[in-house]
Amino acid sequence: MSFEPKILGIACNWCTYTGADLAGTTRLQYPQNIRVVRVMCSSRINPSFIFRAFQLGADGVLIGGCHPGDCHYNTGNLYARRRLAVTKKILEFSGMEPGRFRVEWISASEGNRFAEVVREFTEQIRDLGPQTKFKISQ
Amino acid sequence: MSQTVTPYLEMSQAIMEAGGEALKKCYQCGTCSGTCPWTPITHFNIRKLVRYGQLGLDGIEDFMWGCSTCRFCVERCPRGVEIIDIVTAIRNVYSGGGMLPQSLRAFVGSLSARGNPWSGDPDRRNDWAKEKYPVYAPGMDYLFWTCCTVCYDPRNTRLAKAAAEILNLAGASWGMPSLDVNCCGESLRKVGDAELFERLKAKNLDYFKAQGVSKIITVSPHCLASFDEDYGADFEVVHLSELMAKWIQEGKLVPKKDFGGLTVTYHDPCYLGRHSKVYDAPRDILKALPGVTFVEMERNSEESMCCGGGGGGLWTEKAKGERLSDLRIEEAMGTGATVLATACPYCITMFEDSKRTLNVDEQIQIRDVTELVLESLEISIDEPVGDACAV
């Protein structure tokens, strides 16, 4: 059987989650490998969520937030940007493939951007193959 | 023309696949055709070309050669359509079917057989230099890319020599290409021969790679734009006028000669201006020449007129009254200028032709900015400056 990556999405309620809804409303097609967790703001995302997701067997993790400057909570994503950048560096230095973790700013009006990012990211993860480093074997 | 037509969507599809994807975006507002310098003087209508392409209509081949890829329409298009890509794609699709006009066949044939558009002997590419100038070797700062037109066209070899002298005078570390290169292929790509273009490009890229070239100077804006837009390689490319402006400002080049009130106007080559966004450097140079009165034509910079030489236009015959270079010379003379300066060998060729056919040799001279700089430095190149015959 061909490799079907499991991708965890964590999306902020106001922009990216709404953008993902818009992708649906406009019937854009994208791969079904992504499963999205809704949080209120990208700043809610605890770095440990991401480490944990990889331990749970995620092959890729995609974070979506409002564009900097457009955060529903004014500055949440500006903190998130720094915190997630550090998370990415930590993953990278631990030996995790950098391509497995991605942060994108996708606004509520960017349904096609959401679909495009998911397509691209899924393809990228497919190329990287299964994530085995963090995954806890059952 | 027949009264009924059937949309031939396979053709439309083929155009999109050949790089004319932007067809889909056009909403036919007519900004392109209202802006296009050809619309007022010929039957060529760029909007219609796109429309025919959208529906794959018959008859497209009758007017697809009209565009000189001056990019004016692209700059203005409210839908952001890369119209030149569409033109290129249409030509690619239809000329593949044998629709290449006679006048362009020699051009394509020469490029295919000899790697230059002027039927020049590839072994004699560097003859203009008379072995006076260095060939590029790894470690040098710049590769001075000599356009085929300045290598072979007698009028334009002056340009190559002037450039070489200026580079020496400014103390640059440079060399010209060996014989292992061929035409950059810019015009050929616009004429639609994508396959041959890739061949030419690959050969040049091989040479750049083998020699470790990292910075290129061009005299022709067409080579400049091609390296920049089409080559997608990791070297820097700069037009000589940008360097000359910088060197004059830094005092590395000091214009001495007093031109004694010479009135000069400047024609923006489309590929230097709208394609590469270089507007100021040539003007800065002209303004720095002692005793030169610089005047602008009404249409300048972003709004500059096209000479008609791009997109294969240099190799296509146009009837009298349908030549943009004629109109441009008239506009230049209208400013009171006695010198029409430009910075492109294609423009030079087009204007020299028009000057002769308009019979205005006495009233106006056509000069490249590079030549004027050399003159101002009071250096002469060892041959008489005079009009050469067009090839």
Place this chain on the structure above:
Amino acid sequence: MAISFEQIEQHLKTEALKLLESGKVILVLAYGRGYDANHPMPYVAKHPSDVDNIVFNEYCTANLARYLTRYPRRTKIAIAVKAADSRAVVQLIQEDKVCREDLVVLGIPVYGMKNFKTGEVIDSKTTGGLYNPVLYDILLGEEVHGQPVSSPYDVLAAYEAMDKEERWAFWQRELGRCIRCYACRKACPMCYCDPCFIDQNKPKWGEKSPESPGNLMYHLTRFHHLAGRCIDCGECSRACPVDIPLYLFHKKVAKDCEEMFGQAAGMSIGDKPVLVNFRVDDSDKILE
């Protein structure tokens, strides 16, 4: 050395005595004798008579800033700090854990400090060119100058050069050895949470037993918690009974933070810790 270890010890005693006698502070955080001279221990002098027990030698590597947060806020404390230790004090002030006005900082300019386990000189590994405290009220001796100055991040080069598989194997091996004794967080001046996230049951972030997955969760999260706060004293690694080079990872994160946010931890009391701060013009490039 401009000044000997004995002289520093003498200065330390003199100042400690003055401070305790004047009542300016109620305790002095310094070093005392351990089971032998090569194993000095942190020591708290609370009474003028305690001052005699204070020692200072090349093995006094412990970062005493670790103890500042154990006392109630507003306790008047004098603390002996070497270069890196002073950065910890600065960082704690930035984080409002201690108040500048409650502290008397006794700065020790020093080089030639040694790892008590291996005897190796650790200057280049930890202080990396920083020999003088960045913050002090009283300097015990003269500033050190003329010692070799290297980037604190030089030691990273070999690890940065590894490919990701090698690096994964390296950390898998190193972190896999962790016995979860938590000496690292006990020794760390910036680890003052009680309970630590890993001790929580709700949420349960990771296994508490010493096995790879739980170890990974504990250490990676701790690296994140210390991002932009770690002041590179190296105590975590020296405290580690199984010698895991945790300092390497902390240094890497510190280097990344400094590159991305233009600020190193514990250098100025006016700074705000980088991860509870932002600039509107932070580049999105940091996420690439």
Place this chain on the structure above:
Amino acid sequence: MSRIGVFVCHCGLNIAKTVRVSELAEFAATLPDVVVAKDYKFMCSTPGQEMIANDIKEHRLDRVIVTACSPLMHEQTFRKVLAASGLNQYLLSIVNIREQVSWVTHDIDEGTAKAKALLNGAVRRARLLAPLTSRVIDVNSDVLVVGGGIAGIQAALELANTGKKVYLVEKNSTIGGHMAQFDKTFPTLDCSACILTPKMDSVLQHKNIQLMTSCEVSEVKGFVGNFDITIRQKARYVDHTKCNACLACTEKCPGKGVSEWDEGLVKRKAIYIPFPQAVPQKPVIDRDACTFFKKGKCRLCEKVCEQKAIDFEQQDTFTTVKVGAVIVATGYDLMDTRSLIQYGYGKYPGVYNALEVERLFNSAGPTGGKVTLRDGKEPQAIAILHCIGSRDKNNYEHCSRVCCMYSLKFAHLFKEKTSADVYQFYIDMRAAGKGYEEFYNRIIEEDVKFIRGKGARVAQSADEPDRLVVEAEDTITGKFIKLPVDMVVLSPAIIPRGDAKDVARLFNLSTDKYGFFMERHPKLAPLSTMSEGVFIAGVCQSPKDIPDTVAQAYGAAAEALTIVVKDKLELEATTAMVNPASCCACQNCVRVCPYGAPFFNETKGVSEINEALCKGCGLCASVCPPSAIIARHFTNDQVLAEMEGLLEF
């Protein structure tokens, strides 16, 4: 042990087409703690809701999962079902298998698999959900309206008529907005002033409206029901409590300023009222134009003022008002078309923008309603260029919506007032509105020439230097047109006010890429914003005509009323709280919160959260190293459990 009910919606074929819904329900039944799992055609319909309510009772459910459309669509609907069935509404989980599953795939196997994973996550999470209680707060019954154009005026009047106190804040010295600049309105051609000025006067007279001109909002604190708004009263240098509007000052004033009202076409005095019907009818001093302020002497106005109302010492003052809701109606600007060099605006005197032309038609305008050029001559030929900067990727991509119609109106008025030939250069004619197509037809019959092609360039005529030439392609014939004219009217893009970004920041509104305020939902909540209690009306949201603007104003007033009509208000319960036993007193939460909700309790040595200020973003929870902060409804546990479920299959 919880008792979970799972309800899978088909949404007709919207979901059922690409998700095997019955299989999904069967799958749900196998998941831990699920006691009932059903699928149904339309879960949001009354029978669907009843089914859930019955099952809650019958199976003693304590958690409900609805597997249907996006939570942004029907979360509220189903929460109400739970509440009505005596179950805490936060014990609901929505699984979004429509927008994020069935609509984005054609493959029923893939769709079903993803839906299962999502549902699995939801079940895991649902088991950890906690009942939450909403906070109840007192509501201030007053309303703030920002912007005194037709939208703000209408909204203020509606609210005031219900008996609510309204503060109407306008930054100019008069209300009226752009509509007061127009002469006629399309398609009826009724006089703008005749319909607007009575409303302006009603605002002034209304006992429930406090009109605050020359004012700007400078700070917004608080939250829905309890906003504290600080308003800056800009110095007018005229004490309006003393002024009796005799306007003797304006007669004598020697200063000259540019008349904003007449779009800069003429000068006005330094002490002035913008136009004769201005409300209030009391003058202000333009500091930059005033001789006294510039040169230190003059004070002629002070000398003639019998009321002693002139006060050169006046300073800006600040007042704070408490309101329960806010309506933002700040209107628009026209794009500055000088950057489009091809049209020559600002270069050729014969090129006008649309608002300038509105003033030319107006009998109170600079020409007394006569259409003359800047040199006083009557134009013989006029070109109206549509879509200048609108529908243009290089500038503004949106359609400005009213230009087609006002260009038709201009054409009519030009025909009425001059003998000029009138040409319209257009891309598409958009006349969708009541009576609009009929108006278009009428103008066609008035012999206006329509050229289907966007104006490409305006240049000086080579043959007649005082005339202009419009260049374009008539795309219908494919001919290039060079049309000599005397006057060119540009219809520039309608864009947000220059300070819209500041207003957005004050009220915490989202904006689209050009700065128009974003509505919460384009169809379901077109006047609400992401900020609870703040509503929008008029062109600040997107370009629209007067009827639509007025309709929005009524709507926004009704929206505001739904808040201020109540004494108490229930807020979202999904706020953050601190577990004091775990707090390490690092105060990260205090440092990062954009709303100042967390604070440090020195006595207890721990952080606490003022839940009235908390908006539930969860930032504090993620910066809390010992995980002491609980972001209600999005707790670490809940998110981790959901992740576990999602990644299991």
